[in-house]
Amino acid sequence: MTVNTISLRTSRCLLVIGLMIAVAGIGDAQTTRSTQFLSKIGIKDSIYSRTLDAYRTFYIAFPADYGTSQNKQYPVAFVLDGEMLLPTLHEVQRYYSGGFTPEMILVGIDNSKHRVRDLTISSITEKYGMPFHVESGGADKFSDFIEEELIPHIENAYPVTGYRTLIGHSYGGLFAVYTLLQKPELFANYLAIDPSLDWNDQEILAEARDALAGKMYTGKSLFMSLSGQLHLQNSDITIDNVMQDQSDFTLFARSNLALKEMIEQDDHHGLTFHWQFYPDDLHGTIAFPSMMDGLIRLFQWYQMENTDKINDFDTPQDALYDVVKHREQKLRAHFGYPEPPYPEELLNFMGHMNLEMGQPAKAKMYFEFGIQYYPQSANAYDSLAEYYEVQGDTAKALELVRQAAKLSDDRYFQERIRALRKKE
DSSP states (O other), rough: OOOOHHHHHHHHHHHHHHHHHHHHHHHHHHHHHHHHHHHHHEEEEEEEEEETEEEEEEEOOTTTTTTTTOOOOOOEESSSSHHHHHHHHHHHHHBBBBBTBBOOEEEEESSSSSSHHHHHHSSOOOOTEOOSSSSOHHHHHHHHHHHIIIHHHHHHHOOOOEEEEEEEEHHHHHHHHHHHHHGGOOOOOEEEEOOOOOOOOHHHHHHHHHHHHHOOTTOOOEEEEEEOOOOOOHHHHHHHGGGGGGGGGGGHHHHHHHHHHHHHHOOOOEEEEEEOOOOOOOOTTTTHHHHHHHHHHHHHHGOOOOOHHHHHSSSSSHHHHHHHHHHHHHHHHHHOOOOSSOOHHHHHHHHHHHHHEEEHHHHHHHHHHOOOHOOOOOOOOHHHHHHHHHTHHHHHHHHHHHHHHHHOOOOOHHHHHHHHHOOO
């Protein structure tokens, strides 16, 4: 064996070891913290999978307002490697949901067993010139498990809608891209974090080329990220020159950039695509900023618009009405089902604020919106009752409070009824 051959094999070994350390070093410590944290943020669930011939564990985390309304349903986000990444996703949602992203039920799929097998798209025996003895190539079966067993279970057991997001890191990112290409109907959004698109000599790129040329992805969105770990041994390799390097050390990054270029070259496929480079993050640290930025970008359409008009008490009522109805139509178009344009608390607050500011017509509009979008809310009826009480229409106020009392057994409403009857 020549010195050059030994050097090449050593370099390949360092490449594989470097990537493994980047994930495992952080993963081991994070798994311990995640296990402790998972018990605090949600519940553990499992089902027996006939497809995989095994029980599969997953974790469910609920939004902050879960349980406040009997009929409320939520979009759902599935995150692969959930035993490690669900706490991260939960933390991102804790800060950004409601204003930047919708409140969602989060499902963390446990991939601690058979991870490589379930998340990779083909079986291999060699990787970067080194023997590879881990079972692989089970993504098709794992995809069937998600489609035919896990999603139906989640939809039957928890109050979720059909609007779904899939999040995956590394091999999970490869699986997310694979699912988008093969079964785009399963999810509306795909978040591929530093995906391992180098798998099996960039096999996924050939699949992507054919899929993007022959399928339509209208209404589907992909956010993909790339870490700054472009070359393990050469700091002169940058995002600007990495595509000129042809060594194994840059295949991971070059695969990512090749898919980016492929998607951006022609937009006839209809896919909404976002890509972001994180030069200061490693493969093992990129998950948090990617989830944060990715969810904000994927749900950019969800974020509130025209807040300046809502906050300006000089905005005409008809203009405010149009703002609310525009958002209602926009959310319905994206979600595929009716969704209240604003939280009940905001509509209620704006109603009372306008009532105090001497703009009763606007207040009435906001209170009526509250009943329209939250017809099972006793508070919505009681708020509109307050408007009529201020206007001196005790009979109408009493009618509305009685309706509130039908929806809630809170003694407060019975006391309100007695007080209003004295005014008649």
